[in-house]
Amino acid sequence: MTETSDTPPTAGQEQEQGPRRSRLQLLMRYLPLVAPVLLWVVPGWVLLHAGQRWPLPVAAAGTALFVLGLVAMPVAMARGHGRRQQDAAAVVGDTLLGGIWVLFTWSVLLGALLRPALAAGGVGDSQDRARLVTWAVLGVSAVLLAWGFAEARRVPRVRRVEVPLERLGSGLDGTRVVLITDTHYGPLDRARWSARVCETVNTLEADLVCHTGDIADGTADRRRAQATPLGTVKASRGRVYVTGNHEYYSEAQGWVDLMDELGWEPLRNRHLVLEGGGDSLVVAGVDDVTAESSGLEGHGAHLAGALSGADPDHPVLLLAHQPKFVDRAAAHGIDLQLSGHTHGGQIWPFHYLVRLDQPAVAGLSRHGARTHLYTSRGTGFWGPPFRVFAPSEITLLVLRSTRAASSGG
Incomplete structure (x- = not known):
């Protein structure tokens, strides 16, 4: 057993802890600068200077390209996503980021695995x-980037999931809920893509259509043309929306107002009730967890407020942009939470990093005594126009009553 003490640290201990904290702070401060350097230096070394002995013009030209990329990517990202918001620069920076991430990943993997395998097989010198x-x-890398670009730009496939809910009444058994999320309308104009997504949603005969945030990168006025097709979405019971973290980078209230204008009902810490066959389902929504630090008056994730006045005996479907909100949902006994945010990692193997921040990356999971969480991989893409081993989706969730199943209904 380890003993603990309330005795203040000595001067020597303080001196020891001080440098440790300083080193950690220094690491966190300079990590954003170190990471891009590693992304470009590692594949540059593996491809050009790890024993290939390329002719001097080849090695020099290749090295110059990597240096140019190392300089151009952060400059383009800053111009595209910073104060200037230049769409052309954003496209260049995002594309370079996606391309070098794939090149870095496979340089590391194939450099570590293929070279020893070739040596063991006696292949060449x-x-x-x-x-x-x-x-x-x-x-x-070329094959994965070409495929990943096509995957990112295509209309997502429909993923059908049946979700059993213990408290759902048999009168609402078979309720069809369509989930779209993380459309991320942005620098690449995807107005036609948006219209085709909405056409696909309309073929699913949804009772309820949900958008769980991150509509766009940019203000509502700037991305209005891409978002307008959302007004054509059809649902027999309603269309509901909650904010994502990216709305809070781009005048969130403008997006709330636009979705309201397009006929969607923003569930900002409140709920509505769906009824059928004598049974009820509470559909609640909360602002994204980043809303509290946005400085916008009245914005913040308040689950208690969202459930205020709801019958505690009725099952609850909760919309919350980030999966990590499920801890609060489970504590309140929520039956099903719908989320997005993760993109399923978007470009493999980034999902391992996402998993450090979120309890789920994609699919249906169980939390606590009765709470289900469905995490969508997202309908669009953020930043790099690639999806590698993380396909986008439009999700059709069919809610099933375990009461109906047990009674043979």
Whole structure:
């Protein structure tokens, strides 16, 4: 057993702890600067300077390209996503970011795995093996980026999921809920894509359509043309929306007002009730958890407020942008939470990093005594126009009553 003490640290201990805290603070401060350097330096070294012995013009030209990328990417990202909001620069910066992430990933993997495998198989000399690794990395990356671009730009496939809810009455068994989220209308004009997504949603004969935030990157006035097709979405019981974190980078109230104008009902810490066959379902929504630090008056995630006045015996469907809100949902006995935010990682293997911040990356999971969480991989994409091993989705959730099942209904 470890003993604890309330004795204040000595001067020597304070001196020891001080440098430790300073080093940690220094690391966190400079990580955003170090990460881009690693993203460009590692693949540059693996492809050009790890024993390939390319002719001098090849090595020099390749090195110059990596240096140019290292300089151009942060400059373009700053111009595109900073104060200037230049869409063309954002497209360049985002594309470079996605491309170098894929190149970095496969440089590390194939550099670590393929070279020893070739050596064990007696393939060529060290130079031959190094060059084979280079061509393999370039080939795999090119294929994945081309495929990932097509995946990001296509209309998402429909994913059908049945969700059993213990408290759902048999009168609402089979309720069809369509979830779209993280549309991220942005620098690449996707007005036609948006219209086709809405057409697909309308084929699903939804009772309820939900959008769980991150509509766009940019203000409502700037992205209005891309968002307008959302007004054509049809649902027999209603269309509901909650804010995501990206709304709070881009005048969130403007997006709330636009969705209201388009016929969607913003569930800002409140609820509505769906009824059918003598049974009821509470549909509640909360602002994104980042709303509290946004400085916008009246914005914040307040689950108690969202459930105020609701019958505690009725099942609750909760819309919350980020999966990590499920801790609060489970504590309140919510039956089903719908979320987005993660994009399923968007570009493999980024989902491992997402998992450090969120309790789920994609799909249906169980939390607490009765709370289900469904995390969508998102309908659109953020930033880099690629999706690699993380396809987008339009989700059709069919709610099932376990009461109906047990009675043979």
